[in-house]
Amino acid sequence: MTQKFRTIIEPFRIHSVEPLRLTTEEERTTKIKDAGYNLFALRAEDVLIDLLTDSGTGAMSRDQWAAIQHGDESYAGSPSWFRFLDAVRELFPFRHVIPTHQGRAAERILFSVIAGPGKVIPNNTHFDTTRANIEATGAEAVDLVIPEGREPQRIHPFKGNMDIEALDELLAKRAADVPAVFVTVTNNSGGGQPVSMENIRAVRAACDRYRVPFFLDACRFAENAWFIRMREKGYADKAVPDIVREMASYAHGMTMSAKKDPLANIGGWLALNDDALAEKCRNVLILTEGFPTYGGLAGRDLEAIAQGLKEAVEHDYLRYRIRSTEYLAEALDRAGVPIVKPAGGHAVYVDARAMLPHIAPLAYPGQALAVALYEAGGIRSVEIGTVMFGRHADGRETPAAMDLVRMAIPRRTYTQSHIDYVIEVVAAVAARASTLGGYRIVDEPPQLRHFTARFEPLA
Numbered sequence: 001m002t003q004k005f006r007t008i009i010e011p012f013r014i015h016s017v018e019p020l021r022l023t024t025e026e027e028r029t030t031k032i033k034d035a036g037y038n039l040f041a042l043r044a045e046d047v048l049i050d051l052l053t054d055s056g057t058g059a060m061s062r063d064q065w066a067a068i069q070h071g072d073e074s075y076a077g078s079p080s081w082f083r084f085l086d087a088v089r090e091l092f093p094f095r096h097v098i099p100t101h102q103g104r105a106a107e108r109i110l111f112s113v114i115a116g117p118g119k120v121i122p123n124n125t126h127f128d129t130t131r132a133n134i135e136a137t138g139a140e141a142v143d144l145v146i147p148e149g150r151e152p153q154r155i156h157p158f159k160g161n162m163d164i165e166a167l168d169e170l171l172a173k174r175a176a177d178v179p180a181v182f183v184t185v186t187n188n189s190g191g192g193q194p195v196s197m198e199n200i201r202a203v204r205a206a207c208d209r210y211r212v213p214f215f216l217d218a219c220r221f222a223e224n225a226w227f228i229r230m231r232e233k234g235y236a237d238k239a240v241p242d243i244v245r246e247m248a249s250y251a252h253g254m255t256m257s258a259k260k261d262p263l264a265n266i267g268g269w270l271a272l273n274d275d276a277l278a279e280k281c282r283n284v285l286i287l288t289e290g291f292p293t294y295g296g297l298a299g300r301d302l303e304a305i306a307q308g309l310k311e312a313v314e315h316d317y318l319r320y321r322i323r324s325t326e327y328l329a330e331a332l333d334r335a336g337v338p339i340v341k342p343a344g345g346h347a348v349y350v351d352a353r354a355m356l357p358h359i360a361p362l363a364y365p366g367q368a369l370a371v372a373l374y375e376a377g378g379i380r381s382v383e384i385g386t387v388m389f390g391r392h393a394d395g396r397e398t399p400a401a402m403d404l405v406r407m408a409i410p411r412r413t414y415t416q417s418h419i420d421y422v423i424e425v426v427a428a429v430a431a432r433a434s435t436l437g438g439y440r441i442v443d444e445p446p447q448l449r450h451f452t453a454r455f456e457p458l459a
């Protein structure tokens with residue numbers, strides 16, 4: 001694709017459209033109040049630009065819809081399963097591939113087998129479902145991202161990197177309690193930041209020193225590979241599929257949500273080389289997800305994922321994808337909005353704690369900003385901060401490392417003018433940041449409270 005012009009060309013044109021429903025600020029103020037100030041409780045039709053997540057919300061291609069017509073719903077050994085298996089193994093050549101209905105099912109299956117009381121699982125940063133699935137077994141989830149990864153404004157090309165020294169220290173003390181070391185690419189909870197190949201290699205070396213298996217949480221593997229290609233010495237001329245295979249070559253296994261980079265609306269898998277572990281995991285799979293050649297998915301879903309995996313590693317797509325996220329970040333930065341820098345792959349994260357210094361972390365500045373963005377412009381974002389991570393298994397509540405608001409960009413879904421609108425709304429809310437107030441939680445479940453908690457504005 002030509003680099004001569006600056007406009008981000010979406011490398012596709014629109015084939016079928018979905019209407020967006022316009023609402024007034026008054027309507028939205030009522031809707032969000034009725035939703036207990038929790039954006040998860042809104043009806044999607046009351047949202048104009050939905051940046052809640054990039055998970056399962058992307059647009060499928062013509063070729064994915066065509067692949068769906070080939071979906072074979074045989075219970076066992078469907079041709080769709082083999083197309084899925086080949087597509088997964090083309091990029092992630094693990095011996096065993098265990099399909100699941102989404103990423104957290106792969107996590108639950110794996111951790112129900114390898115975790116449990118007394119165990120500890122390090123990661124650069126655990127995603128919320130990963131942490132919750134580990135903690136649900138009685139094990140401990142530890143985040144060991146490099147210190148730069150915890151400073152929103154600090155520029156670093158691979159802010160998702162694991163702190164190798166800290167990992168080494170943990171393994172030196174407790175290797176026998178560590179059933180696996182995880183690395184999440186890209187580091188979603190830390191700002192969608194990439195992990196370098198050098199760091200992945202160093203994690204593997206540390207795992208080898210202590211004979212501990214190494215797993216990738218590979219949801220955003222293609223975006224991570226593109227960052228490696230752009231930023232890491234020696235990769236500028238490599239093709240993304242080769243970079244992905246190299247990333248996979250250092251791991252003993254992986255978990256995956258096909259709702260992210262694989263461009264599907266549902267699906268996931270667990271893949272690994274260890275025969276005995278795979279057998280145990282398959283037994284859990286059969287108990288809760290389904291037979292090992294469909295694992296909770298329809299044949300047509302397997303087809304959509306297989307085709308999506310081919311499109312996810314195309315360079316024109318990834319260039320557009322990463323550049324369009326950066327476009328939003330650059331514009332917000334120019335408008336003086338504090339964001340996590342550099343831009344992540346799938347999302348832009350506003351530093352709500354920096355934007356709203358008058359709101360204490362335990363009054364949820366991220367929630368305050370997310371509610372304001374919805375009221376002002378119908379934009380749905382998500383708090384990634386003290387609401388999501390502040391409540392501990394022992395009942396204590398402490399401020400999270402950061403109070404961020406994530407605006408995740410669904411893949412191939414919104415155009416540049418949608419994003420220009422988002423920029424206008426965020427800048428307008430930022431201009432009156434000092435008038436926003438905090439919130440308190442009036443009702444919350446024991447785990448993953450951000451999905452269902454209800455809030456009230458503080459007086």
Ligand code: F0G
Pocket residue numbers: 052053054055102103104105127129130184188217219256257258259267268
């Ligand atoms: N790991 C990471 C890094 C994720 O971002 C997610 C999901 C999962 C695992 C779980 O996968 O949703 O298919 O069960 N992240 C979504 C998000 C929900 O909005 O970031 P899942």
